Amino acid sequence: REEQMQRSEKLRVIGELASGMAHEIRNPLTTVKGFLQLSKASGYNIENWYALIMDEINRMSDLTGEFLQFSKPHRTNFRTDSLNDCVLKVIALIESEAISSGHEIQFHESTDDVLMLMDQDKMIQLLLNMMKNACEAMESNGSIHMKLSRDQKNATLIIADNGPGIPSDQLDKIFHPFFTTKETGTGLGLSICYKIVQDHQGTLEVESELGIGTRFILTFPVVVPMHVEINNAAVS
Ligand code: ADP
Ligand code: MG
Numbered sequence: 001r002e003e004q005m006q007r008s009e010k011l012r013v014i015g016e017l018a019s020g021m022a023h024e025i026r027n028p029l030t031t032v033k034g035f036l037q038l039s040k041a042s043g044y045n046i047e048n049w050y051a052l053i054m055d056e057i058n059r060m061s062d063l064t065g066e067f068l069q070f071s072k073p074h075r076t077n078f079r080t081d082s083l084n085d086c087v088l089k090v091i092a093l094i095e096s097e098a099i100s101s102g103h104e105i106q107f108h109e110s111t112d113d114v115l116m117l118m119d120q121d122k123m124i125q126l127l128l129n130m131m132k133n134a135c136e137a138m139e140s141n142g143s144i145h146m147k148l149s150r151d152q153k154n155a156t157l158i159i160a161d162n163g164p165g166i167p168s169d170q171l172d173k174i175f176h177p178f179f180t181t182k183e184t185g186t187g188l189g190l191s192i193c194y195k196i197v198q199d200h201q202g203t204l205e206v207e208s209e210l211g212i213g214t215r216f217i218l219t220f221p222v223v224v225p226m227h228v229e230i231n232n233a234a235v236s
Contacts, residue, residue, distance in 0.1 A: 017070065020178045024063055024186075028056035059184065066188040069125070070177075070195065076119065080223050083114040083123075083155055087146060090127040094135070102140040105131075108147040114155045115223040118200060126196040129189040130159050130216055136182065137163035137214065155222045160215035166208040174206065 035049045046053075091105055098105055134144045138161055147158045166174060173179045175194045180187030197204040202220040 017067075017177055021063070021067055024178055025060055028059050031056050055184075059186075063186050063188070066186050066192065069188075069192045077121065078117045078119050080115050081118050081120050081123075083116055083118070083148060083157065083220070084109050085113075086118070086120060086123050087127060087148060087157070090124055090131060091146075093124075093128060094131050098131075098135055098144070101135060101138075102142075103135055103138060104143045106143065106145050108145070110148045110150055110155075114148060114150045116155055116200075116220050117223060118220075122196045122199065126193050127159075129193050133189060134159065134161035134163065134214070137161060139163075150222055152224065153221060154219045157218045157220075158215055159218070160213060162213040165210040165212055165214055166206070167210065168208075171206060171208060175204075 032053050035053055036046075038044065039046045039049065087107060087109075091107060095105065131144060135142070138144075142162055145158070145160045147156075147160075149156050170179075170181070175190050176187075177191040178187040179190075194204055197218060197220075200220050202218055205217045206214065207217070208214040
């Protein structure tokens with residue numbers, strides 16, 4: 001029974017994604033087709049529309065590229081890795097872009113390394129998506145604060161920005177595929193983030209206040225150090 005429910009739920013989600021994708025691709029396709037027909041009918045030089053056509057094609061390319069993240073075979077590449085290292089790698093990747101927009105990035109690391117089971121490529125993709133969103137949301141001279149801590153069971157990573165915030169009626173929509181408020185957004189970033197968090201048995205929450213900023217709170221189970229495991233075993 002439950003398996004059947006899960007299967008039909010999966011099919012429903014796949015159906016929604018597929019129709020959303022078809023819809024998103026059809027619009028730029030229609031535009032490109034229109035330009036081509038117009039140029040043929042009017043004898044207009046296609047070069048006049050070159051930039052517009054290129055924009056639409058790039059958009060379709062972004063969409064299909066990001067969409068593949070959903071359907072990629074679930075190749076699990078999990079190993080014990082440091083979340084601290086992962087955050088530092090992502091900061092290195094985005095720093096020059098952030099600095100050129102006048103943003104500052106701060107990272108409050110936990111004192112000892114937070115070890116967890118992760119697919120590092122996916123974890124980097126997740127953090128990069130979130131930090132890109134933060135950079136895009138803030139006008140120049142914003143700041144991104146990240147804080148990593150842990151307790152016996154979980155790691156908590158907070159990614160906070162002082163951007164414009166998210167209106168409360170949009171808060172439950174931002175994780176939906178294709179929801180975007182950006183002119184050239186795909187709306188796929190956060191839904192991919194959500195999936196990556198789920199694949200890591202984690203949780204992802206958002207808090208936001210208009211004019212103050214937005215914070216994403218991620219938690220992941222940590223790899224418990226051996227001596228603690230032994231203590232627990234002794235107790236139970
Ligand atoms: P995209 O970035 O392509 O728009 P996402 O799924 O990454 O798609 O984000 C969806 C929407 O969530 C964004 O368009 C934006 O409205 C909102 N959002 C995400 N992160 C932030 C943030 N840090 N501050 C304000 N709004 C955000
Ligand atoms: Mg995004």
